Amino acid sequence: MGSGHYFWAIFYFASLCSASLANNAKINFREKEKKVLDQILGAGKYDARIRPSGINGTDGPAIVRINLFVRSIMTISDIKMEYSVQLTFREQWTDERLKFDDIQGRLKYLTLTEANRVWMPDLFFSNEKEGHFHNIIMPNVYIRIFPNGSVLYSIRISLTLACPMNLKLYPLDRQICSLRMASYGWTTNDLVFLWKEGDPVQVVKNLHLPRFTLEKFLTDYCNSKTNTGEYSCLKVDLLFKREFSYYLIQIYIPCCMLVIVSWVSFWLDQGAVPARVSLGVTTLLTMATQTSGINASLPPVSYTKAIDVWTGVCLTFVFGALLEFALVNYASRSDMHKENMKKKRRDLEQASLDAASDLLDTDSNATFAMKPLVRHPGDPMALEKRLQCEVHMQAPKRPNCCKTWLSKFPTRSKRIDVISRITFPLVFALFNLVYWSTYLFREEEDETF
Structure with a gap:
């Protein structure tokens, strides 16, 4: 039993010694890191104001390789023509003045959090409007x-x-938004930006945008020449496709419904003036409000947009339906006036016939010479007219379907309503065919990305 106690005591003592040696080794290792930092960044040993040398220590330009990780794209504003993005920006270069001993591979790298301790490329985002760093909880x-x-x-x-x-x-539409990075003070003789080989731009998975879809992106170079020299520049082109389903539900279908509702007045009775007027005015005002709401979410541009063509034609159809009722109302009053005139004429003719009959009854014994109103059958002029009528009757007539069909509606106002019931939907359907074929085909044709 005693020997067992001695064994466990020796084992415990050895464990304490090994742990103490490991802690000392770690402390010494951290001390070595400090010595390395002091050695390469100590006072009078490194000047952050001087750029690194070129490749293999030559006097050529310093090469800085860039890569990005797009974390999120918050908003894409049509009115301001801007977009907001959060990204992790990385740049890598070689500064031979910062070489150090890695202690047989144990010291993989040194980490700093103060950018002013070493030389930094003077990169800036040339199309930036606003920007900020993230400092919660510590500077990122x-x-x-x-x-x-x-x-x-x-x-x-x-x-x-x-x-x-x-x-x-x-x-x-599809929109191409760029992210441009360039050197502000160093020309290409001193500093050159290059994209990192492999995969220079990465995008977070499941990137969600409310009204757009990021289809693809391309990296390119955009060096610029000014009076002070040529400056290195990199750019990323992001291709965004607008989600059409939102606009189909919010704009196109409601406009179609308003146009169709305006056609209901063609089926109402011509005497229902308040109903037809209120329906036309209501749909016209609703369509105008819809149009103004659409334009409020867009910048004022000098050219015509596809949505302007759609809303303009829909507004024209609604306004045309209102004008059609005005025409129907005018034709109805004209038909009524003609009917009244015919009735008065018939009444006058009937009154004159009655008066003539009374005159004949009272003056039956009177004889006087009258010129016959109807020519004698043997009269040559009467025979000529009869022959012309017979020839005209014998000539074959081509049946006119439209006239035959319209003859079922005796009044002009009713004919206008019936023609409008067919004409308006046909013209609107033709407009839809031309509109969608034109803009969908142009969308594929104009894609030059």
């Missing part, structure tokens, strides 16, 4: 220095960037 930024002198700078930023839009095909 780090710098890693690798043993071979490679420096990795990473920071999380939020940007609001300008995005000039072409809204001619709105809301059947």
Whole structure:
């Protein structure tokens, strides 16, 4: 039993010693990191104002490789023509002045949180409107220095960037929004930006946008020449496709319904003046309100948009239905006036016939010479007219379906209503065919991304 106690005591003592040695090794290792930092960044040893040398220590330009990780795209504003994006921005370059001993591979890299300790490229976003860093809970930024002198700078930023839009095909359009990065003070003789090889731009999975879909993106170069020299520039083009289902439900279907409702007046009785007037005015005002609401969410541009063509034609159809009732009302009054005139004429003829009959009854014994009103059957002129009538009767007549069908409706006002019931839907259907075929085909044709 005694020997067992001695064994466990020795084992416990050895464990304490090994743990103490490990802690000392860790402390010494952290001390070595501090010594390395002091060695490469100490006072008088490194000047952050001087750029690194070129490839292989030459006097060429410093090469900085860029890559991005798009975390989210918050808003895309049509009115302001801008979009907001949050991204992790990374740039990497080599500074041979920062080489250090990795202690046989144990020291993989050094981490700094102060960007002013080392030289930094003077990159800026040329189409930026607003931007800010993230400082909760600590500044979201780090710098890693690798043993071979490679420096990795990473920071999380939020940007609001300008995005000039072409809204001619709105809301059947695609928009290309760019993210441009360039050097502000160093020309291409001193600093060159390159995209990181492989996958320079990454986008978070399941990126959700309320009215757009990110179809694809491309990386490119956009070096610019000014009076002060040529400056290196990188850009990312993001292709956004507008989600059409929202506009179909909110704009196109309601406009179609308003146009169809305005046609109901064609089926109402011509004497229902209050009903037809109120229906036409209500649909016209509703359509005008719909149009103004659509334009309120868009910037005032000098060209005609696809939605302007749609709302303008729909408003014209509604207004045309209201004018059609005015025409029907005028024709109805004209038909009534003609009917009254015919009735008066018939009454006058009947009165004259009655008067003539009374005169004949009272003056039956009187004889006087009268010129016959009807020619004698043997009269040559009467025979000629009779022959012409017979020839005309024998000539074959082509049946006119439209006239035959319209003859069922004796009044002009009723004919106008019946013609409108057919003409308005046919013309609107033809407009839809031309509209959708034109803009959908142009959408595929104008895609040059």
